[in-house]
Amino acid sequence: MPEFFHDSKLYYTPIEFALKHIGGTWKMPILWRLHLRVMRYGELKADIPHITHKMLTSQLRELEELGMVERIVYPVAPPKVEYKLTPAGLRAVPVIEVIMKYGLEKIREAGVKYPPSH
Template identity: 70%
Template sequence: MPDFIFNNKVYYNPVEFAMDRIGGTWKMPILWRLKNRVMRYGELKKDIPHITHKMLTSQLRELEEEGFIIRKVYPVVPPKVEYSITERGLSAIPIIETIRNYGLQLMDEFGVGEKK
């Protein structure tokens, strides 16, 4: 496949392009948590304890901008914001599940235990 450009960035293959959309430390865990339910910001933060507020906010914004999640703001005081997954986000779940299962397999093969 020839190189291609998207948003002024050169990509060399579709895997690189896909990983730029959902890769990294936090995007897949966020999508995984939203796969079956709507969550508020505080719920996501509590469920992903090692993510900083700044990182959670930036990752949510990127996922929203690229159409993987929807951010719904309710006009109440204090503000209420909910996040839900879109069809595009749901289409990534089988890939995330495959990567997760492969990671668990590798952990077992390398003798790595889950940190408690």
């Protein structure tokens, strides 16, 4: 596959470029939750308990810059902010579903009890 540049960064494959948009530990969990409903920051934080405030903020900003999440600010006091998927973010959902299915298959093959009981 031919390599290419975008925003001064060299990419070797379209896969690498796609992972810029949905890769990493937190982007897919955020996108997955937002495909189900519009959420406020606090709702996202509560639903993803192991993410730090700093990481959630940075990932939401990055997803917004990538055009996958829209940040809606309501002019009220105290400020109300909601996050929702854009059409570009919605296009990623089927990809995330396939990755989730593959992950569940690999979990079963490894003999891991999922979901774990606490």
